Amino acid sequence: MDIRFMHPADQIVTIMNRLYYYGMTTTTGGNLSIKDSDGHVWISPSGVDKGNLRRDDIIEILPDGTIKGIHKPSVEYPFHLHIYQVRPDLHAVLHAHPPALVAFSVVRKIPDTSIYPDAHILCGSIGMAKYALPGSEKLGQYIADAFKEGYHAVMLENHGVVIGADDLFSAFMKFEALDYCAQLEINACTIGTPQGIPLEKIEYYHQKVMPRPDAFVLKECSSEERALRRDMCNLISRAYDNRLFTSDQGTFSCRLSNGDFVITPHAQDRKYLTSEDLVHIKNGMAEMGKLPSRAYAIHAEIYRRNPDIKTIINAHPPHIMAFAVTHNDFDARLIPESYIALRKIKRFSIEDSHLYPEKIAQAISLQSPVAMVENDCVITAGTSPLNAFDRLEVMEYSAKSVIEAMRLKQSIVPISEGEVDEIETAFHLK
Numbered sequence: 001m002d003i004r005f006m007h008p009a010d011q012i013v014t015i016m017n018r019l020y021y022y023g024m025t026t027t028t029g030g031n032l033s034i035k036d037s038d039g040h041v042w043i044s045p046s047g048v049d050k051g052n053l054r055r056d057d058i059i060e061i062l063p064d065g066t067i068k069g070i071h072k073p074s075v076e077y078p079f080h081l082h083i084y085q086v087r088p089d090l091h092a093v094l095h096a097h098p099p100a101l102v103a104f105s106v107v108r109k110i111p112d113t114s115i116y117p118d119a120h121i122l123c124g125s126i127g128m129a130k131y132a133l134p135g136s137e138k139l140g141q142y143i144a145d146a147f148k149e150g151y152h153a154v155m156l157e158n159h160g161v162v163i164g165a166d167d168l169f170s171a172f173m174k175f176e177a178l179d180y181c182a183q184l185e186i187n188a189c190t191i192g193t194p195q196g197i198p199l200e201k202i203e204y205y206h207q208k209v210m211p212r213p214d215a216f217v218l219k220e221c222s223s224e225e226r227a228l229r230r231d232m233c234n235l236i237s238r239a240y241d242n243r244l245f246t247s248d249q250g251t252f253s254c255r256l257s258n259g260d261f262v263i264t265p266h267a268q269d270r271k272y273l274t275s276e277d278l279v280h281i282k283n284g285m286a287e288m289g290k291l292p293s294r295a296y297a298i299h300a301e302i303y304r305r306n307p308d309i310k311t312i313i314n315a316h317p318p319h320i321m322a323f324a325v326t327h328n329d330f331d332a333r334l335i336p337e338s339y340i341a342l343r344k345i346k347r348f349s350i351e352d353s354h355l356y357p358e359k360i361a362q363a364i365s366l367q368s369p370v371a372m373v374e375n376d377c378v379i380t381a382g383t384s385p386l387n388a389f390d391r392l393e394v395m396e397y398s399a400k401s402v403i404e405a406m407r408l409k410q411s412i413v414p415i416s417e418g419e420v421d422e423i424e425t426a427f428h429l430k
């Protein structure tokens with residue numbers, strides 16, 4: 001589903017629902033607007049329950065200032081209009097106060113997106129606007145001044161964040177990525193010191209474009225493939241709901257019995273993926289008219305080396321990634337279940353993932369089914385979609401447990417080598 005073709009009022013309702021039901025705004029906080037091709041600004045209303053917003057609740061502001069609608073516009077509408085005045089390239093503005101970004105806003109610090117390069121590429125440099133009373137002319141001026149400098153994301157002191165973009169879904173993706181970075185940096189600071197990637201390296205990796213695979217025409221789709229695509233879509237949607245994937249990040253592939261595999265598409269909203277969006281890969285070629293996730297080549301290599309691996313997932317959930325961005329190993333000897341699912345986790349540099357992906361592919365097997373790539377992702381492999389998905393969940397939840405244990409300010413007692421030996425014998429892991 002591409003919301004960009006919806007009416008502006010419907011887009012605002014859809015994105016506001018997504019903000020509210022994923023814990024990124026409260027019933028009264030946050031506001032969204034769209035400037036349409038006629039210069040009319042559509043904006044969320046003031047004082048209406050964000051959990052129950054309908055199309056008719058959205059307010060339209062005409063270019064001459066006339067306000068049309070059954071409610072008052074958001075009290076923050078002056079700053080939305082200010083931004084559109086100084087930045088004619090922007091057609092959507094998103095403002096919200098999610099807890100992690102408010103944490104940065106009250107210590108007046110900008111989240112460091114260099115710890116997760118994909119977010120840096122998406123959000124660009126981030127500005128900061130001085131504190132002023134909500135709804136005031138002064139606040140509008142401070143925010144507009146920051147946007148005048150060319151930013152697409154501006155933090156507000158003791159308030160929250162404002163994102164501007166070409167359309168509302170792009171604004172949401174930038175917002176989600178920045179909020180994710182804020183959560184990640186907070187988690188990372190609990191266990192160590194986050195390590196940023198130098199900006200010139202981020203640019204270098206970004207410009208190193210993967211060659212586009214050759215295409216083939218998929219003539220028929222077997223019942224086995226149809227069932228697999230359906231099961232994959234269910235788990236991808238669950239991964240999004242459980243915050244294991246974000247809108248445009250998270251790769252999921254499954255192998256078919258003939259050795260081909262099916263994988264997520266590149267940069268398509270993970271929340272609404274349907275069976276026909278997934279991409280069939282055959283002998284290194286991709287289904288005609290579709291672009292697979294960038295990780296398709298490394299998945300192909302892992303499948304080639306391991307006939308028993310049926311599913312591979314790349315993801316970057318915010319607790320296990322705290323280890324990946326502080327360059328700390330993750331020890332899975334926490335509870336027997338976490339060790340059984342994860343075993344010894346190998347760690348690779350972001351350079352390996354961009355320049356030597358075969359090194360990572362060589363390290364993954366059913367005896368060593370999980371890997372971590374610094375500042376980039378974690379990879380899990382399994383004998384079925386549910387098996388690899390379970391490993392991803394166990395890894396994220398186990399990392400969360402370690403971070404929570406550190407907040408208890410007590411030392412973690414790992415399961416001993418002798419006890420690990422006993423688990424490996426009992427569960428036939430050797």
Ligand SMILES: [Zn+2]
Pocket residue numbers: 029030076095096097134159160
């Ligand atoms: Zn606000």
